[in-house]
Amino acid sequence: MIRVFPALSLVLCALLLASPLRAAIDLYQFDNTEQQDRFHRLTEELRCPKCQNQSIADSDAEIARDMRERTARMIREGRSDQEVVNFFVDRYGDFVSYRPPVNERTVILWMGPLGLLLLGVLAIVLLVRRASRRAELEEDDQP
């Protein structure tokens, strides 16, 4: 029983050593913090095609890792944010961007909520107007 303790502490030490190594897999080197910020923003904005509803920053999927790597490489090569986004949109379609461009296929996505809101406002205005008109009529009716 006493012999178990050293063995256990060895295992724990090994675990302690192992965890920083594991975390290092996904570290990307950049020349400056501005590039790093851009990397974080872009990977939050790009959507993983495999595990939908996760950004590529979020996802553990193989494809998301490839996309992160490519994003990091393009940033280091000095490409602009737009160039990076275009690169992925050319391959995976508008779907891949959490901020898709406004075109005829995405217009309902952009304008839909606004349209619904306007419809709601219109309905309320009409209802209120009718209610007040009815109230006026009732007042007029009174002798």
Place this chain on the structure above:
Amino acid sequence: MSNKNTGLWVFVPLVGFVALAILLASGLGRNPEELPSALAGKPVPAFSKPSLISGETLTEERLTGQWQLLNVWGTWCPTCYVEHPYLLELAQRGVPIVGMDYKDEDDKARDYLARYGNPFTEVIVDADGQLGLDLGVYGAPETFLINPRGEIVLRHVGEMNPRAWDEKFAPVLHQAGNPLGGPR
């Protein structure tokens, strides 16, 4: 007058509900994995990759000259095992299929083909997945139909099976006058 108005307004929620129900119902049957290929109609991106079979360097030239399938697979991909017999059947019918061994190990891939049979006329090795990225691949299996000019005509995500062939691939080939599309 007020009564007439009220009569019409009563139906607004119903109409709204029916419209929403139709919209949502049409979404139910769709496969969210099936993304429209951004590459449809575009040429296969330029590449330079080794062949699994001969070790020679292959380029996008290999995907020109005839109608052929480009099948993305890997020994790590369970669905690839499922579709493999059907790929063999297609190959037997004379459909040229170029395989793309995606993010795999060469030895495992060779064992796989030796054990289950080889439906491919050529196998491109994409060990680092960069060609896959250029093709907009996000998993395996995926199957592309490539025309003789080396352009991607359509892309099928997921298992290749008789239904996918009959509904997607055969009509295109038939329309192009290719006998592989079969008589209609």
